Amino acid sequence: MAETQPVSGQTPAQQRAGWVTGTLVLFCLASTIVTVIAGLVQVSFGEYSMTFLEAWRAVFNPNVIFNINTWSAFLFGTELPEMSTASIVVWELRLPRVFVGVITGSTLAVSGAIFQAVTRNELASPFVLGVSSGAGFAVLATLIVFSGLASILPLIATLGGAVAFILVYTIAWKGGTNPVRLVLAGVIVNMVFQSLQQGLFFFADDLGVVQTAVAWLTGSLTGTGWDEVKIAILPAILSCAIAIGGARQLNVLMLGERTARSLGMRVERTRFLLSVVAILAASAAIAVAGIVSFFGLVVPHIVRNTVGGDYRRLILGCLFAGPALMVVADVGARLALSGTQLPVGVVTGLVGGPYFLYLMRKQQSMGEL
Amino acid sequence: MARTQDHEREQDRITDEDGVAIDSALVGENLELSYPTSEEPIVDCARLDIPEEAVTALVGPNGSGKSTLLKALSNHLEPETGTVRIHGDDLDSFSQKALARELGVLSQENNSLGSISVEDLVYHGRYPHRGFFDSVSETDREAVERALELAGIEHLRNAELGQLSGGQKQLAWIAMVLAQDTDVLLLDEPTTFLDVHHQFRVLETIRQLNEEKGVTVAVILHDISQAARFADYLIAMRDGELYDWGPPEEIVTEQLLADVFGVEATVRYDPELQVLPKRALPDR
Numbered sequence: 001m002a003e004t005q006p007v008s009g010q011t012p013a014q015q016r017a018g019w020v021t022g023t024l025v026l027f028c029l030a031s032t033i034v035t036v037i038a039g040l041v042q043v044s045f046g047e048y049s050m051t052f053l054e055a056w057r058a059v060f061n062p063n064v065i066f067n068i069n070t071w072s073a074f075l076f077g078t079e080l081p082e083m084s085t086a087s088i089v090v091w092e093l094r095l096p097r098v099f100v101g102v103i104t105g106s107t108l109a110v111s112g113a114i115f116q117a118v119t120r121n122e123l124a125s126p127f128v129l130g131v132s133s134g135a136g137f138a139v140l141a142t143l144i145v146f147s148g149l150a151s152i153l154p155l156i157a158t159l160g161g162a163v164a165f166i167l168v169y170t171i172a173w174k175g176g177t178n179p180v181r182l183v184l185a186g187v188i189v190n191m192v193f194q195s196l197q198q199g200l201f202f203f204a205d206d207l208g209v210v211q212t213a214v215a216w217l218t219g220s221l222t223g224t225g226w227d228e229v230k231i232a233i234l235p236a237i238l239s240c241a242i243a244i245g246g247a248r249q250l251n252v253l254m255l256g257e258r259t260a261r262s263l264g265m266r267v268e269r270t271r272f273l274l275s276v277v278a279i280l281a282a283s284a285a286i287a288v289a290g291i292v293s294f295f296g297l298v299v300p301h302i303v304r305n306t307v308g309g310d311y312r313r314l315i316l317g318c319l320f321a322g323p324a325l326m327v328v329a330d331v332g333a334r335l336a337l338s339g340t341q342l343p344v345g346v347v348t349g350l351v352g353g354p355y356f357l358y359l360m361r362k363q364q365s366m367g368e369l
Numbered sequence: 370m371a372r373t374q375d376h377e378r379e380q381d382r383i384t385d386e387d388g389v390a391i392d393s394a395l396v397g398e399n400l401e402l403s404y405p406t407s408e409e410p411i412v413d414c415a416r417l418d419i420p421e422e423a424v425t426a427l428v429g430p431n432g433s434g435k436s437t438l439l440k441a442l443s444n445h446l447e448p449e450t451g452t453v454r455i456h457g458d459d460l461d462s463f464s465q466k467a468l469a470r471e472l473g474v475l476s477q478e479n480n481s482l483g484s485i486s487v488e489d490l491v492y493h494g495r496y497p498h499r500g501f502f503d504s505v506s507e508t509d510r511e512a513v514e515r516a517l518e519l520a521g522i523e524h525l526r527n528a529e530l531g532q533l534s535g536g537q538k539q540l541a542w543i544a545m546v547l548a549q550d551t552d553v554l555l556l557d558e559p560t561t562f563l564d565v566h567h568q569f570r571v572l573e574t575i576r577q578l579n580e581e582k583g584v585t586v587a588v589i590l591h592d593i594s595q596a597a598r599f600a601d602y603l604i605a606m607r608d609g610e611l612y613d614w615g616p617p618e619e620i621v622t623e624q625l626l627a628d629v630f631g632v633e634a635t636v637r638y639d640p641e642l643q644v645l646p647k648r649a650l651p652d653r
Contacts, residue, residue, distance in 0.1 A: 019489070175405055245502070251489075252496055258476040261445060263549070264469025264497035308484040 024307045024317060031320035035102065038327040043094040045335055050086055058090040074226045093225070098327055100224040101344075103236045104285035104292065105326025109303070109318035110243045111285070112296030114278035117250040117311060118271050121179040125297035126161070126282035129186040133193035134164020135286045139216050140197050144204045158283035164189055165279055169272070178257075219292030219345025221330050228288040239281035243315050246274055250311040292326075292345045294352030299325060301359055394553050394585035395419035395442055399451035402434070402441050402609075410449060411437045412609040419553070422583045424575065426596040429606030430630055435589045436477070436557055438606065442587065443474040443555050455553060469497035473551040475542060477558055487533075487541045488526040491516055494548030516547035520574050536567025543574060554578070556588040560595070572599050593630060594644035597621045605629050617642055 044055040064070050064087055073080040074091070083091070108126070115124040126132050138160025142149050149156060171185035172178075197217070204210045215222065249270055252260050260267050282296065302325075303317035326344070329351065333344040397417035401410040412434040419425050419442070427435045440446035442453055444460045453460045455471055463471065473494075482490075494516065495509040517523045520540045530538060539559060546554060556575070560568040576599070578584045590596040596603060597617040605612040605620065607629045613620045621642060626634040631650045637643040 248496075249501075251485075252493055254482065255490075255493060256476075256478045258445060258474075258478045261465070262443065262469065262474035262476065262546075263493060264466035266465050309482070310485065310489065 019310055019312045021307070021313070024313050027303075027306050027317055028320040031317075031324040034324040035320075035327050038324070038331050039095075039098040042098050042327065042331050042334065043090045046089075046094065048085070048089045050089075054086055055090060058084075058086040059095065061087055063087075064091055075230060096225045096229050097221055097330070100221055100228045100232065100288055101327040101330045102323035103229065103232045104221070104289040105295070105299075105322035105324070106240060106319050107232070107236045107281040107285045107322070108292060108296045108326075109299035109322030110240055110315060111278040111281040113300040113303070113311070113314055113318050114243060114246075114250065114274055114281070115296070116300055117253050118274050118278070119179045119182045120254065120256075121183055122301070123183060123297070124179075124186075126278070126286075127291070127293065127296060128183060128190070130164035130168045130189040130193065131161040131279055131282050132286065132291045133190045133197070134167075135161035135283060136217050136291050137164075137193045137197050137200075139290070140200045140213050143209055143213050143216070144200050147209075153287065155287075157287045158279075161283050161286060162279050164193060165275065169275070215343050216290040218343040219290040219295075219348070220341075220343035221289055221333070222341050222343065224288060232284045232288045235280050235284040239277050239284065240319060242277045243281070244312075244319075246277065247311040247315050249274065250315075254309070254311070290343075290345065293349040294356065295322075295326065295348050298348075298352040298356055301356070305359075392421045393418040394421040395453065395455050395587065397438075397442060397448075397451065397453045400438075400441060400453070401449040401451060402437050402446060403449055404437075404446075410609065412441070412606075414438070414609075414611045417442075417604070417611065418614075419585060419587045420602055421585055422579070423601040424579050424586045424588065424599070425602040425604060426600035427587065427589045427604045427606060428593050428596045428629075429612070433606040433629075434609040435606050437609075439474075439555055439557050439587070439589060443472060443476075444468060445474070445476075466497045469549065469551075471551055471553060473546040473549040473554045475546045475554075475556045475559060477561075482530050485530050486526070487522060487528055487530060487544070488513070488517070490530060490541055491526075491544045491548050494545040494550075497549060512548050512550050516544040519547055519578060520544035521570065534567075536563045536570065539563055539567065539571060540574070543571060547574075547578065551584070553585045554587070556586065558589045558591055561591050568595070593621075593626065594646070597642050597644050 040052060040055055040059070043059060044050055044052055050058070058064075064083065067081065069078070069081045070083070070091070072078045074096070080088075080092075111131075112125045115126060115129055116122060118124070119129070135157040138156045139153060142153055142156050168182065168185045168189045171188070172181040174181070201210065201213075204213070249265070252263060252265055253267070253270065253274075255263070257267055260270075285292070299322050300314065300318055303314055303321050307313045307317045326348075329347045330344045333342040333347045336342065336347075395418070397414065400412060400414050400417065402412040403410045417438070427438065429435050437446065441448050444453070444463075455463075455468075460468065491513050492505070492509070495505070495512060498509065498512075499505075514523075517526055520543050522537065522540050522544060525533065525537060525541070528537075530541060533541065543556075543559065546556075554575075559571050559575075563571065572595070575586055575588065579586055588600070590599070600617060602615060603617050603620055604614045605625060612629050613625060618638065621636055621644060623634055623636050626632050626636070626644065626646065627650055630646075631652075632646045633648050633650055634644055634646040637645070
């Protein structure tokens, strides 16, 4: 069979660019603006307060942005060249936290979107499918029992998430899988891992460890910096790029299992590979921010309601909306109560839960996509 | 395509009016089909032919194994025993994508995909022709245009699937399968639940495709009178077995209707074949 042929005149990409709608462009633009504003708020306020203008100047300080030395200091830990206090506060302390918010926001949203297509279930998310609780358990066990391994916590979180998901997939597998079985298996694995987590708390003797562990389990960006950016950036870029590339596969999966098969897709293999991408994305976020509840579930819904169910649009929308919502939520978590910082997961849970309930009430049916 | 000598072995191979033998696009042999949940085979059939460049209708009552048989023919169900060959080659010798370039399947799966446009749906039919990173080629575009035209839904190309009537939806799905550009097409009850107008639209599309492009079609039809008028060949199924097969004029009899469907009916052959079901027979 002839594969694609070179085309004369107009390129097909131009003719078929119809999926980029005005709504999508507006949505992404608005999300970007929200992200930037929230980011500026985040870098302006705190112990060392400055005006918007000062913060703006510090962020877009050409001496920092166009200086190779500063970037190598941030990313590779070389010596930091001399800078003003404002620049140091912004670039060393506050901005990296915004970047971590951007990374976790986009990866969690993309991960949720992929899981929802793979299981063809609106209620799917890294949390429902066991990835979060598996990662959480691994982290807790490390902190409480194997405290010597704390330096490779992100890796352990990924491993825990992957093991839990494989467990879910294996339980659900019976000559193939289906959405309902996957979610049921996820619920069971979740319960088991949560019981294990609660059991582990009895072995913790240090209150500090318990607090760290709780911050992990609720999801928190407190104290994140360039180290976290370094950990998460590569898996995040990789998984997001594959997600964009795989959007057509996701669309075909949405046509239904038999149709996808008839069209020549190896459904189980595609599902599994896409799940791996989603686990990678979720783990990148979990490794640096812990388990941010509701995020992977709600964001794809918000995007779907706005730009439609086409995964080419949905993934792109998630890549913009995820960061916007995460950074805004983190502003709330950091600045809402003076004197203390909330974990960002508390904010997303408090806002996301009711929003999801609202969606459920508004929509006639919920569940299968 | 080389024909294997298996065809010669066959005792009662189909012939047309002039007694000339007809080649089969799809052949199933010694098929025993069952699902993991069932003990006994659901379908048991020694030989099944889908004649080349003709429209074959599978008919039979509910639960007679038509859909199961179609699943095996489309490689969605691995037979317990037996083989299915397309143009002489075993289905298993194809990769999934290569098979999808030979064989188009429209299953009964009806998903409530709300927000996808008809055109986007039809473009999915090009999936087996595109690599992972390939963008849309001119060939793809032409195939989609042809499919939309053949199904008569060019004016609906930008409509969202969720907004369409059941009949229009079905035509959109059929256009998707047509865009696949295959020589053989299997359709599972494409007319069920449609109003009469759209039933005819679907059947006329199939007929046109067969006459203009020589596409081989196997289609499950619910309505025996419709099938008798429409198809070149009928395959009548009962309890997982082939009851009879051949051109409708030869095999549709009052006896067949009683045996297979459990109805008393009048069959008229003049001026054209007509089946008039009258009443249900007492349980067999």
